[in-house]
Amino acid sequence: MQHVELAWVDYAILLAYTAFVVGIGFALRRYMQTSAAFLMAGRSIPAWVTGLAFIAANLGALEVIGMAANGAKYGIMACHFYWVGAIPAMVFLAVFMMPFYYGSKARSVPEYLKMRFDERVRCLNSITFGVMTMMTSGISLFVLADLLRQLVGWNFHLCLWVASAIVLLYVFKGGLTSAIYTEVLQFFMIVLGFAPVVYLCLHDVGGWDKATDALAQVAASPQSLDLAKTNFPPNAWTSCWASMSGAQNNPMGMDWIGLTFGLGFVLSFGYWCTNFLVVQRAMAAKDMTAARFTPLIAAVPKMLFPALVILPGMVAVALAHIGKDGFTLPKKPIEPVAYARAIPIIQQAANQHTELETVFDDISKAVGLPLSRERVAALLHDHAEGKLSEQELKQRLQNAVTENDYNNVMLAMLKRYLPPGLLGLGLTALLASFMSGMAGNITAFNTIWTYDLYQAYIAPNRTDDHYLWMGRAVTVVGVLASIGCAYIAKQYGNIMDLVQLVFGFVNAPLFATFLHGMFWARATAHGAFYGLLGGTATSALFHGLTIAQGNAPGIKGAWLAHLLGAQPAHVFQSEMAQNFWLACFAFSVCFLLTLVISLGTRRAKSDDELRGLVYSLTPRITDHGLAWYKRPGVVGIVLLAICVVINIIFW
Amino acid sequence: MGLDIRYPIGIMFAIVGALLVIFGLTTSGNTELYRRSLGININLWWGLLLLAFGLLMLFLAWRAKCRVQQPGAETQQK
Numbered sequence: 161m162q163h164v165e166l167a168w169v170d171y172a173i174l175l176a177y178t179a180f181v182v183g184i185g186f187a188l189r190r191y192m193q194t195s196a197a198f199l200m201a202g203r204s205i206p207a208w209v210t211g212l213a214f215i216a217a218n219l220g221a222l223e224v225i226g227m228a229a230n231g232a233k234y235g236i237m238a239c240h241f242y243w244v245g246a247i248p249a250m251v252f253l254a255v256f257m258m259p260f261y262y263g264s265k266a267r268s269v270p271e272y273l274k275m276r277f278d279e280r281v282r283c284l285n286s287i288t289f290g291v292m293t294m295m296t297s298g299i300s301l302f303v304l305a306d307l308l309r310q311l312v313g314w315n316f317h318l319c320l321w322v323a324s325a326i327v328l329l330y331v332f333k334g335g336l337t338s339a340i341y342t343e344v345l346q347f348f349m350i351v352l353g354f355a356p357v358v359y360l361c362l363h364d365v366g367g368w369d370k371a372t373d374a375l376a377q378v379a380a381s382p383q384s385l386d387l388a389k390t391n392f393p394p395n396a397w398t399s400c401w402a403s404m405s406g407a408q409n410n411p412m413g414m415d416w417i418g419l420t421f422g423l424g425f426v427l428s429f430g431y432w433c434t435n436f437l438v439v440q441r442a443m444a445a446k447d448m449t450a451a452r453f454t455p456l457i458a459a460v461p462k463m464l465f466p467a468l469v470i471l472p473g474m475v476a477v478a479l480a481h482i483g484k485d486g487f488t489l490p491k492k493p494i495e496p497v498a499y500a501r502a503i504p505i506i507q508q509a510a511n512q513h514t515e516l517e518t519v520f521d522d523i524s525k526a527v528g529l530p531l532s533r534e535r536v537a538a539l540l541h542d543h544a545e546g547k548l549s550e551q552e553l554k555q556r557l558q559n560a561v562t563e564n565d566y567n568n569v570m571l572a573m574l575k576r577y578l579p580p581g582l583l584g585l586g587l588t589a590l591l592a593s594f595m596s597g598m599a600g601n602i603t604a605f606n607t608i609w610t611y612d613l614y615q616a617y618i619a620p621n622r623t624d625d626h627y628l629w630m631g632r633a634v635t636v637v638g639v640l641a642s643i644g645c646a647y648i649a650k651q652y653g654n655i656m657d658l659v660q661l662v663f664g665f666v667n668a669p670l671f672a673t674f675l676h677g678m679f680w681a682r683a684t685a686h687g688a689f690y691g692l693l694g695g696t697a698t699s700a701l702f703h704g705l706t707i708a709q710g711n712a713p714g715i716k717g718a719w720l721a722h723l724l725g726a727q728p729a730h731v732f733q734s735e736m737a738q739n740f741w742l743a744c745f746a747f748s749v750c751f752l753l754t755l756v757i758s759l760g761t762r763r764a765k766s767d768d769e770l771r772g773l774v775y776s777l778t779p780r781i782t783d784h785g786l787a788w789y790k791r792p793g794v795v796g797i798v799l800l801a802i803c804v805v806i807n808i809i810f811w
Numbered sequence: 812m813g814l815d816i817r818y819p820i821g822i823m824f825a826i827v828g829a830l831l832v833i834f835g836l837t838t839s840g841n842t843e844l845y846r847r848s849l850g851i852n853i854n855l856w857w858g859l860l861l862l863a864f865g866l867l868m869l870f871l872a873w874r875a876k877c878r879v880q881q882p883g884a885e886t887q888q889k
Contacts, residue, residue, distance in 0.1 A: 169834040169854075173827050180823040187814055209816060341816045348820060352864070356857050360848055579847045581834045581854035585827065 163313035170584025185330025185338040195627035198335035199607040207450035211457025213343035214441040220597020229566035231473025234412045235397030239466040244424040247803045249432035251796035254455040262451040269436040270612040276677045278685035286612040288666045297601035298645020304594040328639040339599040346592035353589020360577040361475040374478035386562045413734025422740025426747040430671040437604040452792040490568035491561040502526035510543040535560035605638045668743035669695020669750030681774045687758030695750025705729040817872035825865030831858025
C-alpha cells in the first residue's frame with residue numbers, strides 16, 4: 161500500500177484532538193479523591209453524556225474497520241448487527257435490567273452476580289471478563305498501529321506505545337469520569353470525521369440507486385471481485401431479509417432462524433445486557449432515570465450508524481464493480497518474507513521457460529495467498545520476454561493476489577476521498593474510535609480487578625485510599641497487558657478469529673444465567689455456577705466438533721474431531737453461521753442446566769436478601785403521570801417500532 | 812462533576828473547524844489537491860460545519876450556565 165503524505169493541517173488537527181483528550185483528564189484530576197470517584201465516576205453524570213459514552217465505548221476501531229469490512233463482504237446484511245443484534249437488547253437493558261443493576265447498588269456486573277448468587281459465580285465472571293477485555297483491547301491496539309503503519313508509514317511500535325500512552329494518561333488522571341467525558345468528544349469526532357467519506361463516496365458512485373444497480377450485478381457474479389465462489393440472487397447485497405430464506409442464498413451463509421435466535425437473541429442480549437464495558441457507562445449515571453435512559457439514548461445513533469460504517473464498504477464494492485478510475489478492492493498484502501521466497505522461483509521459471517502448470521502451485525505456496533492464474537502467466541511471460549525490475553515484479557505479483565483484504569476497505573476509502581485537511585480529520589476519527597474502545601476496556605478492567613478480585617479475595621478491609629491507589633496502579637497494568645496482547649496478536653496472525661472465539665465461548669451462555677437470576681427467584685447459586693460452566697464447555701465442545709465450509713481443522717473449529725481422527729459432526733455454510741449456532745447451543749445448555757440444578761438444590765438466599773435483585777420481589781418503578789418521553793418503557797417501544805420500520809424499508 | 816463537557820467539545824471543534832477553513836481558503840483553486848474530493852473544496856465546507864457545531868456546543872453550555880445562575884431554574888438543567 162502506498163503511503164499518503166500528510167500536510168501541516170493534518171498534524172495540527174491530530175495535535176488539537178490529543179491535547180483536548182489529555183486536557184480533560186487533567187481537568188478532572190482534582191475530583192478523583194475516592195475510589196468510587198475514580199472507578200465509578202461517583203454516579204453523577206447526566207444521561208446524554210453516559211448515553212453517548214455507552215455507544216462510543218462500543219464503537220472501537222475494530223467495530224469501524226470490521227463493519228466496513230462486513231459491508232463489503234455481506235452487503236446490507238451487515239446491518240443485522242445493528243438493527244437485530246443491538247437495538248432490541250439495548251431497549252431490554254434499559255427497561256428491564258437497569259433497575260436491578262442500578263438499584264442494587266452493585267458496583268459492577270460481577271458484584272451483582274455475587275449479590276444474587278454467590279462468590280463462585282462472581283469469580284468466574286470477573287476472571288473471564290478481565291481476560292476478554294485485555295485481549296480485545298490488545299487486538300484493537302494492534303489493528304490501529306498496523307493500519308497507521310500501512311496508511312501513513314509511521315513506525316508500528318511508536319504508534320502502539322504513543323496511542324496507549326495517551327489513553328493511559330487521561331484514564332490515570334481522571335478515571336472513569338475522564339473516560340466517559342472523552343468518549344463523548346470521541347463520539348462526535350468519529351461521526352464528523354467519517355461522514356465526509358460517506359457523502360463523497362455516495363456522490364462519486366452516483367447515488368444510492370446507482371450503487372444498488374451495481375451491487376445487483378455483483379451478486380449475480382461475485383467471482384469477478386473474488387467476493388464469493390457461488391452466485392446469489394440479485395438482491396443478496398442490498399436487501400436485509402429477502403435473501404434470508406436459505407443459507408445458500410446470501411453471502412453470509414445464514415438463514416433467518418439462526419440469525420434471529422443466534423445473533424438477535426443470544427449473542428446480542430449476552431453482549432449488551434451483561435457486558436460490563438457498556439453497562440458500566442449506564443451505572444455511572446446520576447440517578448435511576450438517567451441510568452435507564454442511557455441505553456435508550458445510545459440506541460438512536462446506533463440505529464443510524466450503518467450509514468456511517470457499513471455504507472462505505474458497500475459502495476466500495478459497487479465502485480470496484482464499475483471500475484471507476486480503476487478502483488479495486490484492496491487485496492491482502494504480500495509479506496516481505498513471502499516476496500523473498502517467491503521472487504527466486506519466478507526468476508528461475510522465467511529463465512528456463514518452465515510451463516506455468518508446474519510452477520504455479522510453488523509460487524502460490526511461496527506467496528501464501530491465492531493468486532490469479534492468468535496474471536501469474538502474464539507476469540512469467542513478460543519477465544521471460546524482457547527482464548522486469550524487482551520492483552515491477554513485486555508490484556505485478558501483488559496485483560495477482562485474489563484474496564480481498566476487507567479490513568482495509570475503510571482505509572482505502574479514506575485515502576481515495578479525503579484531501580489533506582480532511583484526511584487529518586479522518587485519521588483523528590480513527591484514532592478516536594480506537595481510544596474510546598481502549599479506554600472503555602481499561603476502565604472496565606480496573607473496576608473489576610479492584611472491586612471484584614482485589615478487594616474481594618486478595619486484600620479486603622483496607623482503606624479507601626488504598627483501593628484508589630490500586631485502581632490507578634492497575635490502570636497502568638491494564639495498559640501494559642493490552643500492549644502485551646497487541647504483540648501476541650502481531651505474532652499470531654488470524655486475530656479476529658481468536659477474539660470471536662473467546663467472545664463466543666464466554667458470552668453465549670452468560671445471558672441465560674442473568675435471565676434466570678433476574679426473573680426467577682428460585683434460581684440457585686449452584687444452578688447458576690454449574691449452568692455457566694456447562695454452557696461454556698458446550699461452546700468449546702461445539703466448536704471442537706463443527707467447522708465452516710472451506711476451513712481447515714484447528715483454530716477455526718473441528719479441532720476435537722481432528723484430534724480423535726473423526727469427521728466434523730456438521731459443516732456450516734459460513735463461519736458466521738457456525739458462531740451463531742454455537743451461541744444458540746451454549747445458551748440452551750446453560751439455560752436448561754441452571755433450571756434443572758436449581759430445582760434440585762436448596763435456595764440459599766431468602767426473599768429479603770433478594771429484594772431489589774429479582775423482578776418478582778422488587779417493587780415496580782412507577783412512572784405514570786410523566787410525559788411519554790420521560791418513561792423508559794414508552795420510549796423503548798417507540799425505538800423498537802422505528803427499528804421495525806427501518807427493517808421493512810430495507811427488506 | 813464540575814466540568815461541562817460541552818465546553819471542551821465546543822472549543823476543540825471550533826479550533827479544528829477554523830484550521831480547516833483556513834487551510835481550505837489558502838488552497839482554494841488548487842484543482843490537483845481537490846481531485847480526490849471530486850473537485851469540491853471539502854475542507855472549506857466541512858470546516859465551516861465543524862466551526863458551527865463547535866459554536867453551537869459553546870452556546871448550549873453558556874446557556875445552561877446562565878440558567879443555573881438564575882435561582883429556581885435548576886429543574887430545567889438536565
